[in-house]
Amino acid sequence: MLPKLNGVTLPHRKNTAKMPAVKMTPPRLVTIPMNMHIGAPAVPCVKPGDEVKVGQLIAEAGGFVSAPVHASVSGKVKSVAPMLASTGTEIMAITIESDGEMAISEDCVAPDITDYDSFIAAVRASGAVGLGGAGFPTAVKLDVKDTSRIEQIIINGAECEPYITSDTRTMIDDANLIAEGIELLKKWLNAKQVIIGIEKNKPEAIKAMSTLCDDTVSVKVxxxxxxxxxxxxxxxxxxxKIVPEGKLPIDVGVIVLNCTTLAFIASYVKTGIPLVNKLMTVDGSAVAEPKNVIVPIGTSMADVFDxxxxxxxxxxxxxxxGPMMGIAVPDLSAPILKNTNAIIALNKADSVLPEPTPCIRCGKCVKACPxxxxxxxxxxxxxVKDVEMLEKRKVNLCMECGCCSYVCPARRPLVENNKLAKAELRKYQAAKKEENK
Amino acid sequence: MSKLTLSVSPHIRSRLTTGGIMLDVVIALIPALIAGTVIFGLRALVLTAVCVASCMLAEFLFEFILKKPLTINDLSAVVTGMLLAFNLPVTIPFWQAVLGSVIAIIVVKQLFGGLGLNFANPAITARIVLFISFANTSMTHWIDPTRTFMSFNWANADMAASATPLAVLKPGSTGSLPSLMNMLLGIEGGCIGETCALALILGGIYLVARKVISFHIPVVFVATVFVLSLLVAPEGYSSLEYATYQILSGGLMIGAIFMATDYVTSPTTSLGKIIFALGCGVITFAIRIWGSYPEGVSFSILFMNLLVPFINKLTPTKPLGGAKAE
Incomplete structure (x- = not known):
């Protein structure tokens, strides 16, 4: 038996788990930012006034670690201009005025895949990024050069955040796409072992995925x-397996793919329609009718809530x-991104910021940290700006999951502290590097 | 539309608060308070109220005068007051109890920055100050609880004095020990909250079940004293009998369950807690056997409190996948 990792027990609030996704009526306007992934921002290749159709390339990948961006509605490009992102930085964004037609671009043809390289190229062209929330370009993750390095591929269907059920619905309603995706992994990445990890609070998804099990595929509850x-x-x-500090999962022979990402890749290989829609959960104490919705990327939150x-x-x-790692927005004009799996709106009572009291050193944060x-x-x-202590205690490993802040009885902003501490440590390490030169 | 609230995740929090934790400790202390009142008379209850009230008042006045945020709502002063009272003989004059409360709250806690910043346990330190100040008078005047048990009278300082079991256990002492059953029930000479081992253990089980404390410190502390005592049983006792008397005597149970587990003044990790409790056990044992005082629990905890920063430094967790530091 492996020693168990710590964590916290959360309220599940999976209110929408039984609701298959409905397609949203196309919005009048979409605003598509160029940084919906980790890495270099995409570079716009359209200009104001251009006519575009759904699935048409509107921005090219800005480097190796990057992803192309496609139009999510048909219509006219209104502007290519900087906007204020939820992170507080300015980022280039393309605004498209929809003509309501949702006409699909002639460019959308199923890719011709003959070998490993063409598979990776197809994934790259699809605009796929980690849809679980991380937004890491999928093609970069799969581009391991030597597929014999891959011992296991884990399909992430854990969906551990409260409220969110978009992955759950994908596993139930698009089980066939996940099955096709697994076939692709077997064929082009020589996947020897595929493990679908699902939290036990999703019995329906576990049932659906269990039908895919065979010699190579298993479900881990x-x-x-x-x-x-x-x-x-x-x-x-x-x-x-433990991924060592500074290493990637592939260094221990593992690739992790979100189940929705895999379903999307399978769909792209079949249809050639790139990542232009997103299945996501809309919920929270302020929302009238929580739902799972399929939304064109770039739609404003306000339109989705409407x-x-x-x-x-x-x-x-x-x-x-989700509420544990979700990124708060200043207003509802914020657009839906490729990696948006939920948008949550809370009422006044749920939005009250906790008042921190002195740390009583109870150590509950230590016991909660996975x-x-x-x-x-x-x-x-x-x-006290003791950066050496931060380095020694490995603040850099923190994934900001929120467990520590969640359990803190003194309501201290521990995740915020960790973020600041990580930034402080990076500054210190950069300066040290400079000195050593 | 009004502006939305911006904050760093997480956007939900557990319901647990500092006040909630302290309330659990208060609840865990109730059995011992009832036992103390039954065993030593109504004065035990009033003495506890005096300590709690003066601790709260001291905290309030200090913060009010210095214009600091008021924190009496977090109930930590209530816990300190109860623990201090439980560590006093029932006959102590009220003014000395008030003095102890002021020392605990103002000197030990607030002057070092308030809750979370004190390096020593306020109740323990105040008890030691009183003990040293009034060593041969009120702090060592133990009445015979067989005369007050179930009487619900006012415990009277003129009452016949009695020896504590620890004094009897000390080599060279005469006098007789209560039965082990009386020791468990607390019908023995001692401080009002420390004698009833049964009530304290009940409280301890509650705290562990509520995850307020982990079992490490109480179990290791008591086990250390027990095992060491097995080795030195004097003539006339079986090893087991002697060691059982040792762990049921004096302040060991209240110290191990309620005082050594104080978050602020004990180590963070399980390993740190084990080292801390081992140290407490060894020092308690050494003072009891070779020291000039009959009891060493308070001193052992205070001493180990001082070592907590070092123990914390030496016993960090091992981060998952963390590379070795160069």
Whole structure:
């Protein structure tokens, strides 16, 4: 038996688990940012006034670690201009005025895949990024050169955040696409072992995925202890392997793919329609009719909430993703991104910021941390700028899953501290590198 | 539309608060309070109220005068007051109890920055100050609980004095020991909250079940004293009997369950807690056997409190996948 990793037990709030996704009526306007992935921003290849159709390339990958971007509606390019992203930085974005036709581009033809290289090229052209939320370009992840390095491929269906059920619906409603995706992995990546990891609070998804099991494919039922979907946690719980600091999963012979990402790749290989829509969960205490919705990328949050019956109470906070790691937005004009798996709007009572009280050193944050870090020490080290302590205690490993802040009885902003501490450590290490030169 | 709230994730929090934890500790102390009142009379209850009230008032006045945020709602002063009272003989004059409360809250806690920043346990330190200040008078005046048990009278300082079991256990002492059953029930000479091992263990089980404390410190602390005592049983006792008397005597149970487990003044990780509790056990044993005082629990905890920063430094967790530092 492997020693268990820590975590926290959360309320599930999977209110939409039984709701198959509905297609949203196309919005009048979409705003598509160029940085919907980790890596170099995409480079726009259209100009204002251009007519575009659904699936047409509108921005090329800006480098190796990058992804192309495609039009999600048909219509006219209104502007190619910087916008303020939810991260607070300015980012180039393409705005398209929809003609309501949703005409699909003639460019959308199923890719011709004959070997490993053409498979990777197809994934690259599809615009796929990690749809679980991370947004890492999928082609870069799959581009391992030597497929014999791959011992296991883990399909991430953990979906450990409260509220979100988009992966659950994909596993239930698009099980055939996941099956086709697994065939692609077997064929082009020589996958020898495929493990589908699902938290045990999704019996229907577990049932659907169990039908895919054979000699190479198995379902791993995970405990409902957050964060099962965290990459390192998932790898450990599915294979017992530990990804060392500074290494990638492939360095221990593992690739992790989100189940929705895999379903999308299978769909792209069949139809040639790139990543232009997103299945996502709309929920939260302010939302009138929580739903799973298929939304054109670039649609504003406001339009999606409107489609879900608007608000039953005035929203006081809204964020991309789940409540544990979600990124709050300043207003509802924020667009749906490739890696948006949920948008949540909370009412006034749920949006009240907790009032921090003094740390009583109870150590609950240490017991909650899945990676066995010590947030209590980070907070103290940060307050006295003891960067060497931050380095020694490995604040850089923190994945900001939120467990420490969640359990803290003193309501201290530990994730915020960790983010600041990581930035402080990076600055220090960069300076040290410079000195050594 | 009004502006939305922006904050770093997570956007939900557990319901647990500092006040909630302290309330659990208060609840866990109730059995011992009831036992103390039954065993030593109503004065035990009033003495506890005096300590709690003066701790809260001291905290309030200090923060009010210095214009600091008021924190009496977090109930930590209530816990300190109860623990201090439980570590006093029932006959101590009230003014000394108030003095102890002021020392605990103002000197040991607030002057070092308040909750979370004190390096020593306030109740333990205040008890030691009182103990040293009034060593031969009120702090060592033990009444015979067989005379107050179930009487619900006012415990009277003129009452016949009695020796504590630890004094009897000390080599060269005469006097007789209560039965082991009386030791478990707390019908023995001692401080009001420390004698009833049964009530304290009940409270400890509650705290572990509620995940307020982990079992490491109480179990290792008590086990250390037990095992070491097995080795030195004097003539006239079987090893087992002697060691059992040792762990049921004095402040060991209240110290191990409620004082050594104080978050602020004990180590963070399980390994650190084990080292800390081992140290507490060894020092308690050494003072009891070779020291000039009959009891060493308070001193052992205070001493180990001082070592906590070093223990913490030496016992970090091992991050998953963390590379060795160069």
């Amino acid at each position: 995970l405990p409902s202890i957050y964060p099962q979907g965290g990459e390192k946690v998932l790898i450990y719980n599915c294979t017992g 489609f879900c019956g608007g608000f039953k109470e005035e929203p006081h906070k809204a964020f991309y993703g 990676l066995k870090l010590m947030p209590v020490d980070f907070a103290r080290a940060l307050s």
